[in-house]
Amino acid sequence: xxxxxxxxxxxxxxxxxxxxxxxxxxxxxxxxxxxxxxxxxxxxxxxxxxxxxxxxxxxxxxxxxxxxxxxxxxxxxxxxxxxxxxxxxxxxxxxxxxxxxxxxxxxxxxxxxxxxxxxxxxxxxxxxxxxxxxxxxxxxxxxxxxxxxxxxxxxxxxxxxxxxxxxxxxxxxxxxxxxxxxxxxxxxxxxxxxxxxxxxxxxxxxxxxxxxxxxxxxxxxxxxxxxxxxxxxxxxxxxxxxxxxxxxxxxxxxxxxxxxxxxxxxxxxxxxx
Amino acid sequence: xxxxxxxxxxxxxxxxxxxxxxxxxxxxxxxxxxxxxxxxxxxxxxxxxxxxxxxxxxxxxxxxxxxxxxxxxxxxxxxxxxxxxxxxxxxxxxxxxxxxxxxxxxxxxxxxxxxxxxxxxxxxxxxxxxxxxxxxxxxxxxxxxxxxxxxxxxxxxxxxxxxxxxxxxxxxxxxxxxxxxxxxxxxxxxxxxxxxxxxxxxxxxxxxxxxxxxxxxxxxxxxx
Numbered sequence: 001x002x003x004x005x006x007x008x009x010x011x012x013x014x015x016x017x018x019x020x021x022x023x024x025x026x027x028x029x030x031x032x033x034x035x036x037x038x039x040x041x042x043x044x045x046x047x048x049x050x051x052x053x054x055x056x057x058x059x060x061x062x063x064x065x066x067x068x069x070x071x072x073x074x075x076x077x078x079x080x081x082x083x084x085x086x087x088x089x090x091x092x093x094x095x096x097x098x099x100x101x102x103x104x105x106x107x108x109x110x111x112x113x114x115x116x117x118x119x120x121x122x123x124x125x126x127x128x129x130x131x132x133x134x135x136x137x138x139x140x141x142x143x144x145x146x147x148x149x150x151x152x153x154x155x156x157x158x159x160x161x162x163x164x165x166x167x168x169x170x171x172x173x174x175x176x177x178x179x180x181x182x183x184x185x186x187x188x189x190x191x192x193x194x195x196x197x198x199x200x201x202x203x204x205x206x207x208x209x210x211x212x213x214x215x216x217x218x219x220x221x222x223x224x225x226x227x228x229x230x231x232x233x234x235x236x237x238x239x240x241x242x243x244x245x246x247x248x249x250x251x252x253x254x255x256x257x258x259x260x261x262x263x264x265x266x267x268x269x270x271x272x273x
Numbered sequence: 274x275x276x277x278x279x280x281x282x283x284x285x286x287x288x289x290x291x292x293x294x295x296x297x298x299x300x301x302x303x304x305x306x307x308x309x310x311x312x313x314x315x316x317x318x319x320x321x322x323x324x325x326x327x328x329x330x331x332x333x334x335x336x337x338x339x340x341x342x343x344x345x346x347x348x349x350x351x352x353x354x355x356x357x358x359x360x361x362x363x364x365x366x367x368x369x370x371x372x373x374x375x376x377x378x379x380x381x382x383x384x385x386x387x388x389x390x391x392x393x394x395x396x397x398x399x400x401x402x403x404x405x406x407x408x409x410x411x412x413x414x415x416x417x418x419x420x421x422x423x424x425x426x427x428x429x430x431x432x433x434x435x436x437x438x439x440x441x442x443x444x445x446x447x448x449x450x451x452x453x454x455x456x457x458x459x460x461x462x463x464x465x466x467x468x469x470x471x472x473x474x475x476x477x478x479x480x481x482x483x484x485x486x487x488x489x490x491x492x493x494x495x496x497x
Contacts (some may be wrong), residue, residue, distance in 0.1 A: 174358035189320025
C-alpha cells in the first residue's frame with residue numbers, strides 16, 4: 001500500500017485581532033487519515049508562540065505492513081503553531097517475502113513557526129522490518145518538540161527490526177542526526193538497547209536557548225534509570241530514555257520535559273468541553 | 274616518513290595523544306553489569322564498531338579526502354558541525370574535542386604543515402586523524418580503518434583493567450570482529466562524496482547515557 005498525506009498551516013487574524021493558526025492544507029489518503037482534533041494529552045504551553053491548530057493522524061488500516069510506503073508532509077507556515085498527534089500506536093507487521101515497510105515524514109517549520117509533534121509509539125511485532133525516516137528543516141527562529149517511541153514486541157513477543165533515521169537542520173545547519181537500529185544487529189548490544197524493550201526520545205529546539213546566556217540553557221540531567229536530558233549545540237535539548245515498557249517510557253520522557261521547565265513542561269489535559 | 278609507517282604510527286595505542294585514558298564507555302557499562310564477561314565484552318565492542326566506529330570512520334575518511342583539496346577548511350567546518358549533531362552526549366563531544374586537541378598538538382610538534390596550523394582550536398578527533406592521514410599520503414580507507422581500529426582497541430585494552438579478563442581473550446574478541454571492521458571501513462568510504470548531512474549517524478543511546486553518568490562519577494579509572 002502506498003499513501004501520501006499532507007498538512008499545512010498558516011497564520012491568520014483571529015478574534016480580537018490576535019493571530020490564530022489556520023489549516024491551509026489537509027489531505028488524507030488511506031490509510032493515513034488526518035483530521036482536526038482537540039488536545040489529547042498534556043502539551044507544552046505554546047500559547048506564547050500563537051494560538052495552535054490541532055491535527056491528529058488516524059491509521060485507517062493495520063500496519064504499516066512490510067511493503068507499505070507511507071509519506072507524511074507537514075508544512076508549518078510563518079508564525080503558525082501546529083500540534084500534531086496520533087490516535088493510536090502503529091503496529092508494525094511483517095509483509096510477504098520479508099519486504100521493508102517505510103514511513104517517510106518531511107517537515108518544514110517556517111520563520112516564527114512552532115510544531116509540537118506527539119505521535120504514539122511504533123510497536124514492532126515479531127518479524128517486522130520497518131524504516132521510519134524523518135527529515136526536518138527549521139527556520140532560524142522556529143520551535144520544535146518531536147517525540148519518538150518504539151516498543152519492541154507486543155506482550156511476551158520478541159520484536160522485529162526497526163530503523164529510525166532522523167535528520168534535523170536549523171537554517172540548513174545540522175542540529176540532530178541519528179540513525180537508530182533496534183531489534184537486530186547493533187540494536188541488541190550493550191551500546192544501543194541491550195535488553196530494553198521500550199526506547200524513545202524527545203527533541204526540543206527552542207530558539208530562545210540560542211540567544212540566552214549559557215546558564216539559562218538546558219543542562220545535562222540524569223533521569224531515573226537509563227535516561228538522560230542532554231543539551232545540544234544550537235539551542236536544543238534531547239531527552240533520551242530506555243525502559244522496560246511503554247508506560248514507563250512515556251513517564252520518563254515526560255519527566256525529562258518537566259526538567260526542561262516552562263514552557264516545555266507538559267500541562268494537565270484540559271477537561272472535555 | 275612513508276605513508277605505511279605513518280599509518281602504523283597513528284593507529285598505535287602508544288601514540289601520546291591521550292587515547293589510553295579513555296574506555297569508550299566500557300567502565301560505566303561494566304559498573305552497570307551490562308558487560309561482565311568475554312561474551313558481553315565482544316558484543317559491546319561489536320556494537321561500538323557498528324555505531325560510533327562507523328560514524329568516526331566516515332568522518333575520518335572524508336576529512337582525509339578533504340585534506341588534499343586546495344582549501345579544505347570550509348568542508349572541515351561543515352563536518353565538525355555534522356559530527357556535533359551526531360553526538361548528543363555533551364560528555365562525548367567534550368572527549369572528542371579534547372582528543373582532537375591533543376592529537377593536533379602532537380601532529381604540529383611532529384612536522385610543520387600549513388593546514389594543521391589553520392585548523393580550529395579543538396576540532397573533533399576523527400577530523401584531525403583524517404586530515405593527518407591525508408597529509409601523510411594515506412588513503413581515505415586507511416583513515417577509516419584507523420578510526421575503527423581505535424574505536425574498539427581502546428575499550429578492549431581498558432577491559433583488562435576493568436574486569437577480570439585474560440588479555441588473550443580480549444584480543445581474540447578483537448580478531449573475531451576484525452572482518453567486520455573491514456566491511457564497515459568500506460561502508461564509511463561510500464560517504465566521501467555527496468551531502469555531508471547524509472553521512473552515517475548510527476546511534477548508540479546506551480553509550481550516550483553511560484557517558485553522562487560516568488562524567489558525574491568522582492571515582493573512576495578512565496576519563497570516559
